[in-house]
Amino acid sequence: MNFFNIALLILLTGSLAALAIRRSSLASWVGTAATVTACLFALTSSLHVLLTGEVLRQSLPWSVPGGEFALLIDPLAAFFVLPISLLSLFCALYAGPYMRHSGQQRSLSSHWFFFLLMVAAMLLVVTAANAVLFLATWEMMTLTSFFLVAWDHRQAEVRKAAWLYLLAAHLGMMLLLALFLLAGDICNSFNFSDFGPLARIPLGSASILYLLALFGFGVKAGLFPLHIWLPDAHPAAPSHVSALMSGVLIKTGIYGILRVVSLLPAAPAWWGWLMALLGGAGALYGISLAAQQRDIKRCLAYSTVENIGIIFLGLGFGIVATAEGHPQLALLAFAGGLLHLWNHALFKGVMFLGAGTLMHATGTRDMNRMGGLLRRMPLAGLLWIGGSLAIGALPPFNGLVSEWLIYISLARAGAGVVGFGALAPLLLFGLLGLVGALALVTFTRLIGICLLGEPRDPGAATAREADPVMLFSMGTLLTGCLAIGLYPQGALRLMARPLSQVVQTSPEMIAGLGQQVAPLGFAALLLVAILLLTAGLLFVIRRHRPLAQGTTWRCGYRFPSPRMSYTGEGYGEFAAWHLLPAFMRPTVNGGHIVGPFPAPARLHQESTDPVLVRLLHPLFTGIAERCQRLRWLQQGQLSVYLFYIFIASAVLMAWSIWAGGRGG
Template identity: 65%
Template sequence: MTLLLAAMAILAGGALAALPAARRPELASRVGALVALLGSLPAAAAALRVLLSGEAASLNLPWSVPGGAFALALDPLAAFFLLPIALLAPLCALYAGPYLRQEGRHRSLAPHWFFFNLLIAAMLLVVTAANAVLFLAGWELMTLCSYFLVAWDHRHPEVRQAAWLYLMAAHCGLMLLLVLFLLAGSYCGSLNFADFAPLSGLPATAAATLFLLAVGGFGVKAGLFPLHVWLPDAHPAAPSHVSALMSGVLVKTGIYGILRMATLLPPAPAWWGWLLALLGIGGALYGISLAALQRDIKRCLAYSTVENVGIVFLGQGVGMVAAGQGHPAIAALALAGGLLHLWNHALFKGLMFLGAGALFTATGTRDMDRMGGLLRRMPTTGALWLGGSLAIAALPPLNGLVGEWLIYLGLLQSGLTETGFATLAPLLLVGLLGLTGALALVTFTRLVGISLLGEPRSEAAGQAREAAPEMRAAMAVLLSGCLAVGLYPQGALRLLATPLAVLDAEAGAALAGPAGQLAGLGRWALLLWLALAAAALLLAALRRRCGRAAEPTWGCGFAFPAPRMSYTGEAYAELCQDHLLPKVLRPQVEGGRVQGLFPAPARLRQSSSDPTLERLLRPFSAWVAERCVKLRWLQQGRLHAYLLYIFITCAALLGWIVLAGHGGGSS
């Protein structure tokens, strides 16, 4: 607990320390990055100590706020979420210095570093708070800091709109959380999590109400489908290192909230687990389908976050169902797979967003159709980004496959254990998860191939240069983590034993089976790496021996092929979008019609919007706004009218108190 308090103090104090350097951007960046490193190290040490020992630490100090207390608790579940925050944050800070260098030439960077380090401190507070008031204070601080970071480039209207949408969505979720904790506090007589033990004895209806409030309130921040609508706009708008931090760890605080509430409520009935599993697989398919249609590389990665969050919820939902049905081995596979995928996603999605930022810095665009030829001009950055793509597409021998493999095994064993029609649902989920993986392969071969390969399709892409050493170093560390988990997955799984026991004690005891199965997967991954290395050496030797000069390929009769003749992202995904995706998810196409013998020049425009936002939420919001306008007559602008409103409200409350008192006395 001393290490945790030291980390929070360093980050909060260091956030203020960056403000005096408002007129010296380079100094502000150095101070901010150093503070992030010094604050994250003790937090990582505290998290590792709790994960290895299983011993929880707590702190409870008085706080002069009604219902509040400065209560912190670092148990294995909190440590599990604390560790990726403490590991990813300093790497994003290291990356941010050169990434913001051009920006620092015409504006102060001190506010950015203030909000960045305060955001890290807020996330540490959220996952360790043990009082509802303190938790909500940390939650709101986390929201506001991330809002200002998303709105950093506020000169562009689309950035302001994305930040506003994020803030509105976050506060809609906050309202549900206020109701959640008020109800929980009324049941228990306290807002301290340590006093929430009576929640485990609630009747089914009350417990289900709290669970649904938690799914709604925390699901907004987690990007759980269909509450994800802020995420595809906010991630492209934010600076790339902020996108990496938000996608890698900030959305995971929503998953933490749902899992934490699940541990306080009665044992989950089967429909709770099925709800999470169905929302998870729906979000996975929805997210990766829209990711395959995006031209903006960061928007593509944002939809991929919706997909991966869905996979995590799929594992947790299947684990809940298996635990409730008395199958601890299956629950261990599914729960451990979901938790491990959460860690893996922090690694490879952080790498992918940092790589996208490096490409944006080099080319000045996020449009993959205006890139091309970057692997030759940015070989190190391109190779690191390619490695992250292999991981995120769940291809061996990197870490993306590890967590999904456990979920596959859990689903298959669940299907074999049940009888009759009960076997159909798990096996159907296996097929849907496999379809998600196939779409992920299409998405990331498209993303990497169109962005890195071929010839430059813009002047800026042709003049691109390698990213700064600090940016490449941060990416290399993350790729090393992906490789380490892929080669030694059982080591990462052993760290999950204590948090898994918090979620389900029997599943935690049954973790030895999955650990043994992952050991074989790691050995096969090592053999695959050795085979790939041997094949690369053999090809290099044959090339030197042949010594033939490179010759141009046949250009289909065109003597002077131009970059505009190469495949675009839309062409690559055309077969998928026209024959696999439902009509509601297909992109909107405008123009392109050619008429007459001597047609005039024509333009073709294709865009892919979010159907949930554009066809459901925006029309619903407009409908509500139209009806709220009719209530404007209440705003008279006169003091007498407002005094009358206050009098009527007070009279109604007094009448309600009197009636409630008489009812209690008669009973």
């Protein structure tokens, strides 16, 4: 526990110190140093818990009513502390060179203040053992990340994105307030350690609590259809902040759901089905829209929706399997979902940090203005391709391992159950396959349009390789991806204790799980070996054969221009018009040629979020219009308002007398 406290203290003093320093370079230095040391301490304590299983707890008095500064690092909390501290460490390292340019124009002290506080808030959220403390740190996490998203607040779209995020986060917060007030009312305490009676409440109230948790935490986690803030907020934020938010901040929502489910009575199957179906729908929805985005960070944000969907699919199916009495299948599904959570933190870190280096080098987020970057930024490009392989669940990287576990769980459920009950897991299995194939469309597009071909813009033509520190951060995260892909047993061994906390299992079953994935790591190793061998062979041959250079074949056309090469829209069009339903297609404006001597026409294509634009926007506009009708209540006269206060007090008094009469 001491190490964890030291980490928190370093983060808090570091944030204040950063706030006090006006000079950007010094503030960056202090911020980076504080985050790195603090994260190393937090990492040590989480590894200690994961390896030894010792539960660390501490409790300090706190003057807030109902509150207690109680921290608890059990394996489930440590499972989340590990990626939070790991990713924060590399994001902080990356932020130094990334923000250097921005720091010449304005002071970075406020950025580092909020960054350090956000890391501290995330660490506190997953370790808080008191509902009041939890909600306070949850709010602190929301506010600090809001300020980080709104860093470039001079741009209108950034302000809008940050505002949407704040709004969505607080709608979720209201559900969480209701959840913890109800739970606190049942248990007469706000300490998680006193939440024991929750496990004995009737199913009806438990379901209400579960739904509150699923949707309240789901907003933060990006659970479909509550993901609406995500595609706007991620592009608006600086890249290392997007990486941190997408990689770990939204995972605190999953932590919340897992924690609440572990407190509630044994879950009925429909809880799991609800989660798995929303997850599957989100995965398909997210990846289909990711294949349409021109903005590289928006594309990655939608891929986050997809991956969160896969995690929810795994965890939800795990709940189903537990409820229906298949502990083996539940273990596979939970292991897949949880491992995917770690994996996603690693490869989404690589991808967002890589997107940051491309933006930094070209000055744009628009993939149609990039191109040919692999020649100019060979290392950053290589790491980005590696990250894409991992995120597309391709061997030999880690994404395949976690998806494989979920696949196997679904397939075994489908093969084992008699009758049509087996159809649901089997269809989810096919859906996961479709999502994987669409991920291939998305990421070949992202890599192909951004990195390959010829530069489509002067900004891309003059791009230069990223700073070594930025490359080091990306490279280390990618090494982690490869390590889990080649040696998945290691990651599963580290996950054994958190797994046994969320699913009924025995050490033998966990050991068996390690043996099951071992061949996958072996196959990945074999693949790497044969690939290197063949590539070496080709390399040797190339040195001994005549080489000629020429231009690309363009059907005999002699004056090729980069403007003729494929664009992001062109690449996504085929899938959009042949695979997607009409409401998910991008909207095309303009492009009409009129008259016999037409003026130059312009064509603009845009992909907006259908849930936000077609569902939530009309809904909330409608509500706002209805509320307009209540404006006659606002008369603007003091006497009327006094009358309202009188009525309100009278009603409250009557209610308290009535409630008191019933003995409540």
